[in-house]
Amino acid sequence: MSTFPHPPLLTHLAASAARRRELGLQREADVPGCVPTVDLAGNDYLGLLRHPSVIDGAVAAARRDGGGAGASRVVTGTTPTHRHLEVELAGLLGVESALVCSTGYHANLAAVTTLGDADTLIVSDAHVHASLVDGARLARGEVAIARHNDLDQVRDLLRSRQQPRALVVVESVYSVYGDAAPLADLVALTAQEGATLLVDEAHGIGVVGPGGGGGLRAADVSGQSHVVVTGTLSKSLAAQGGLVAGVGAVRDHVLNTARPFIYDTGLAPAAAGAALGALAVLRDTPDLPGQCRDNAARLAAGLGLPTPAGAVLAMPMPGPDEAVAAVAAAAARGLRIGCFRPPSTPDGGSWLRFTAHASHDTADVDWAIQVIREVTTAVDVTPQIRD
Numbered sequence: 536m537s538t539f540p541h542p543p544l545l546t547h548l549a550a551s552a553a554r555r556r557e558l559g560l561q562r563e564a565d566v567p568g569c570v571p572t573v574d575l576a577g578n579d580y581l582g583l584l585r586h587p588s589v590i591d592g593a594v595a596a597a598r599r600d601g602g603g604a605g606a607s608r609v610v611t612g613t614t615p616t617h618r619h620l621e622v623e624l625a626g627l628l629g630v631e632s633a634l635v636c637s638t639g640y641h642a643n644l645a646a647v648t649t650l651g652d653a654d655t656l657i658v659s660d661a662h663v664h665a666s667l668v669d670g671a672r673l674a675r676g677e678v679a680i681a682r683h684n685d686l687d688q689v690r691d692l693l694r695s696r697q698q699p700r701a702l703v704v705v706e707s708v709y710s711v712y713g714d715a716a717p718l719a720d721l722v723a724l725t726a727q728e729g730a731t732l733l734v735d736e737a738h739g740i741g742v743v744g745p746g747g748g749g750g751l752r753a754a755d756v757s758g759q760s761h762v763v764v765t766g767t768l769s770k771s772l773a774a775q776g777g778l779v780a781g782v783g784a785v786r787d788h789v790l791n792t793a794r795p796f797i798y799d800t801g802l803a804p805a806a807a808g809a810a811l812g813a814l815a816v817l818r819d820t821p822d823l824p825g826q827c828r829d830n831a832a833r834l835a836a837g838l839g840l841p842t843p844a845g846a847v848l849a850m851p852m853p854g855p856d857e858a859v860a861a862v863a864a865a866a867a868r869g870l871r872i873g874c875f876r877p878p879s880t881p882d883g884g885s886w887l888r889f890t891a892h893a894s895h896d897t898a899d900v901d902w903a904i905q906v907i908r909e910v911t912t913a914v915d916v917t918p919q920i921r922d
Contacts, residue, residue: 559855560876572869573899575834575889580742580846581813581823582894583773589812593774596808604801609790612801620807623814624778627748628736628764629757633780634789637802639737639767640666642777644673645793646733646765647704651676655700658692658730660684660716662709662881667735671704683881686720693728701730707739707750711875711888713831713847718754726761733763741771742845747817747824750844771817774809776802823893830900831891837904838889849875850887850911858885864910870903887911 555561583589596616604612617635624633636642647670651657655676659667662683671678677698681688693701703725705716718734725732736749744752751757751764760782768776779789789796817823832842840848852858855876862874873888880886889907891900 558877559859573895573903574871574892575903576871576873577892578738578770578846578890579773579894580771580827580890580892581747581773581817582892583771583813583816586773586812586816588816589773589809592812592815593805593809596811597803597805600804602805603803606800607797608801609797614801614804614807616804616807616811617802620811620814621778623811625780627740627746627814627817628766628780629748629752630764630780630782631758632783632786633778634786634796635768635802635807636777636779636796637799638775639765639769639777640669641795641799642765642767642779643667643735644670644795645789646763646779647671647702648674648795649789649793650674650731650733650763651678651702652700654698655702656692656696656698657702657704658689659704660706662711663704663706664710664735664737665879667704667706667733676702684714684717686717686724689721690724690728693724693730701725701728702733703730704733704735706735706737708743708843708845708847710738710847711880711886712849713738713843713845714841715750715844718750719756722751722754722756722759722762726759731761731763732759733765736764736766737770738845738847740766741813741817742824742827744824746821747771768806768810772810772813774813775806776810826893827891830893830895833897833900834889834891834904837901838907846891848889848891850889850907852885852887852911855885858887861887861907861910865906868906868910870906872907 600614600616606612621633621635636645643666647667651674653675657671657674657676657678658681659671659678660683661680679692689703708715721732734751739750741747743750763785764780766778768774827846831846835842835848858874858876862872865872875886875888877883
């Protein structure tokens with residue numbers, strides 16, 4: 536008979552939960568109690584989540600192709616909807632080809648693990664998304680963490696490497712603080728040093744660049760043969776899923792070698808159809824990205840924050856308890872805002888996070904500014920140094 540008074544697993548889980556509550560880091564996945572007046576927490580940057588074209592695209596694809604893909608994309612799970620979506624995404628991004636995955640997380644795992652083999656040095660910006668961090672951990676290559684947007688350190692790491700190949704991993708617009716990577720300089724540097732550049736456009740697609748084509752197109756450096764693009768369909772494109780894009784050889788390599796793609800059921804047809812519907816709206820309404828950026832700039836000016844590179848803004852808070860309290864106070868007024876706490880923040884701090892949407896009008900933004908000011912009035916929001 537066991538000598539433990541309780542199962543070790545339950546004892547461990549109870550202790551972990553108690554520690555999270557003590558630090559103010561307990562999270563829940565609850566259905567919101569009411570529909571907010573204004574949502575500044577979600578990532579529906581273009582306001583297309585319930586657009587008729589998006590819903591019609593999802594319904595049509597589900598009726599034509601079924602409720603799910605039914606198998607891996609390399610077995611029987613690829614439909615004409617998938618291939619149509621991949622062609623449209625490649626055109627939006629200004630690249631040769633694209634491959635869609637079941638989630639953005641899987642897309643980043645697929646790209647980093649297949650490109651970061653044992654003969655590759657992976658140079659990862661300190662602020663990249665958890666999916667890219669996990670991809671680097673699962674890859675067989677050596678990983679070096681570069682200080683955020685530090686081109687000199689990236690250059691030094693590339694020049695001192697022992698491996699024949701290198702993969703530099705960045706985001707076009709960073710997901711927590713909303714600042715941008717120096718993409719033109721990174722494209723030039725990686726070309727000079729014989730490295731591959733992977734750019735996660737999750738927060739760039741639909742918000743920046745010509746036609747919402749992302750940060751690389753905004754910097755006029757899209758379509759380079761040594762650059763790989765990843766992204767998500769769940770933000771501006773109001774659906775679900777992810778993508779890996781670049782030259783045709785990249786698509787072929789990921790399709791044939793990436794475990795998160797090969798061993799996963801394909802993207803649900805409804806999600807692919809919804810993304811196609813969003814792309815059609817974006818194409819027919821080219822001012823949507825500008826509206827989103829204008830709202831982000833207005834929000835930043837009203838809160839005394841730097842103008843963001845895309846739709847994401849962040850306000851520092853003294854700690855997790857204050858951040859959670861501010862979120863609750865705003866929700867009570869009908870305003871939904873986000874809260875990033877460890878381990879979700881690169882600097883270990885706690886931040887309020889706001890996301891601008893193209894669907895907000897000036898009155899929405901001004902009202903949100905007033906509410907945020909009121910719920911943070913007693914809080915020191917002096918900008919913190921972000922390394």
